Amino acid sequence: MRVRQRGRCKPRTRRKRSAEVRKCGSAEVRKCGSAEVRSAGSIRLWSYRVCGKKITSATILPPRESLTQRRGDADRRFEDLVVWQRARDLSLAVYRITDEGRFRSDFGLKDQIRRAAVSVMSNIAEGFERYSRSEFRQFLGIARGSASEVRSQLHLARGLEYLNESEFQDLYGLCFEVSRLLASLRANTGSQ
Template sequence: MHRFKDLDIWKLSREFCSEIYKVTGSFPETEKFGISNQLRRAAVSIPSNISEGCSRKSNKDFSRFLEIAIGSMYEVETQLLISNDLGFLSDNRLEFLLAKLNSIVKMTSKFKSSLK
């Protein structure tokens, strides 16, 4: 078993989730139950699945939760791109968020491969 609070991937994904909440706070009110909600839920899912996976007794089970977290990362990426398409995010903000997200994806993938 791993201690999730000690994992850099959990710490970074938690910080990233806070960034998503800040960014979506400036989205139009009409998106409160639309893409804002979807982005927030997908972002929360990332550190949540990492921490839940840590409770599993086998690396195989933990690895599965990391796969789910990575899936949520790609979901967030898609939603950020759509948000940019709709004019809710500037190109600079999008690039900043995607760079952070890409770093977390790489770290999580590398960590997942080390579990085998």
């Protein structure tokens, strides 16, 4: 607790503050105040006392059950993720389109685009089953890179006239949607 004496704040007692309190304190709090951090469910409350004034702020934490509680929940599977379902649709579409026409005879491009499409859904699944959020985020980043690789190869296939314009637009749109979903999921998955 700190008290104000003659225009200056002086500490009455010295208490160790947690790293969270030190990190979140403003210059006034560090100079002449005290702070306390409490968690209440999904809300983290900071209470500051600066020169006699009490200031309270709150931060809403992301829901923890999405990643941490699902580990013990046998009903939760990577197949439930919308982004994985869309990535599966992308892989199936790529396999179907590469098995037709002139695309069928270009073994190098056909093999490369198929591997990249399968890599998207495989990395989502593998990351989902990992033990930490940071590993999940890493695998989501790898999956997004593979989705970009598919988009790049679609441009090449269109340039070589293996795809007509409507096939290209359909596949490109699906691939771009998967990339956006991956970016959104990665941004909403905090690392711990």
